[in-house]
Amino acid sequence: MSLEQTNQFRQFEFSGNAKEWFGIWIVNLLLSIVTVGVYSAWAKVRTKKYFYNNTSVEGRNFDYHATGGQILKGRLIVIAALVVFQITITVLPIAGLILVLALLVGYPWLLTRAMMFNARQSSFSNVRFNFVGTYGRAAMVYLVYPILCLLTLYTTAPILDRTIKRFSINNHKLGLAGFDMDAPISAFYKAAGLALLWIVVVFVAAIFFFGFSFGALANMDALVEDDPSVFIAMMAAFYAVFFAGIIPAGFIYQALTRNAIYNGTTVEGGHKLRSNIGAGKLLWIALSNMVVVVCTLGLMLPWAQVRMTQYLADHTGVELGGSLDDFIGTQHEATTALGDAYSDIEGIDVGLPI
């Protein structure tokens, strides 16, 4: 399946390859281990640069400009804060409670800082990205709306997801040019519905095939007491349902919403993003990647990453509304890497909307 081939259409191209990336990755890992994690700041830069540099549109590549030193500084501060936080919770539980509240208030700030740092250190065709989301808006999107979503028993989760994506994408800029995402809400509900349907089908099938009963789950302790192998069997059944049900559902949702998000996004200057990921194909790549990576103790991870990036690039493009020569960069002072370090350590993804 190929994207529509018009005069104005430009395909995203990825030129990395697994062998080359393996060498960089294993050296990153080795140096990070030898330096007890210190080198991981430089490893992050090299990783991002490799994937950005090898992704291009019309021969123009992306680039990542942060330095290892900047990232290390941010990480050291965050780790020091983490240690103080942990000790305070142990020593003075009440002060710890106040710190938890402070972190809650600081959370949207850290996230916007992370996005700002990441955007300003990234460029396309020699023009830097920027992020202009405000604290107030971030607090609504990341703190208030999730609570409202909970109150509706997650029936509004697709709306929340769309709001979060809109907050991220619409506040990004390439130089002076803004992004605008306006995918219909129905696309998010459709994706969530199909994902949910998949989970239900798997659960029904599991009950049908394994005779899996929730009653057994309730008196599991008694069963385990009699025969420890029951515990192993229960765990195996749980993981089977998890792998067959929840993970694929995640990919179904991801594939369908990615297409809707890209196809609904325009960049000032009349450029329209395009995506035609197939849910089945994405699922196949993700699952087979996972199996290969786990079976090779992680050694095939570089291959898996290149394979996934290649597939995504092959199914992503942009419909030009003019020349890509016309973006104009703006000057911004560098922001602190604090938010970036925090999101790294907590495992929150704040990447570019590309």
Add this chain to the structure above:
Amino acid sequence: MMQQVTLNGHAYIRGSSRRIPARLEIAKHGGETWLRVLPETEAELSCARLLDIAIDPALGRAARKLTFQDGTVFETTDHAGFAFLDSHTHGARLHRLERFGPHLIGFTLACLAGAFLLWRYGLDILAALAVAMTPAVLVEQIDRGTMQTIDYVMAEPSQLSHEERDRALGIYQAVIAELPEAERSARDFQLLFRHMPEVGPNAFALPGGTMVMTDALLREFPSEDVIAAILGHEIAHVVEEHGLRRLYRSLGAYVLIALLAGDTGPMLEDVLLEGNALLSLSYSRTQETAADEFGLALSHQAGFDPVGLKVFFKALESEMGSGSEWRSSHPSHSARIEAIDAFIETLPAR
């Protein structure tokens, strides 16, 4: 001597996405290397000495990039031609290491060995350093803070009589007297009694030297030998700084896994975190076994019978059974009984 090299590529002007087909001329004039960016259809864009130009280190086969001081960027995929400049860039050695070849097998093995050593020894060393750097005031405050929380959440004042308490305190004095003077004075040892209905017969120690026994423990196991051995065990936790070590160790492992996660991928990160949880349980079991040994020796020195602790675990075993070990923070009762038997055998006959 005059040497000139020309590379084909593209140029960008500062703050513009315009991609301009251009060539880079590298020439030597009077001992200095000069670089000029010449667009195909326009006049010279930029000219500077090599020393004043930022060259991005090589990374795989990605395009090479030069940035002039005025912000002009020149980009080329002519790697062979660019090699001429690489003697001037840092990162050339790193780039050679990263090339695909048989040496990467050695690197892979070194990664596995390094990860193992880091987990087996590195974290312990880091934790020991952190423990040494923790001020004594802070450790005492940990005890106070934890006792406040425990008293607030799950403990009630002890319902033991004065006689019962004095008896336990007497045993405690006898056992602790066997500790070397230096160890004893380094900490603020104290024994507290609490009624904790949800915990059952139990005892625990905090890093600063506070030890707590539940009423149920003293009521259900009044034997002097049992109490002495359990107190010896808790004193061992304090003296060997088990609590703080475990706290720092788990914090260190969490941060390290998070930092390396960018290089291991999300799935493997989960596997690592799960594995770390199981491994830290095994670490905790090692600490318990060490504390058993230390405690038995201490209570034995104080003149109590090590068989006491065996009686205690036998009773627990018949009450709760002996579950599988790997998902528990303590060794199984049967394993602990065996270890006690092994200890008794090493004692000279009295």
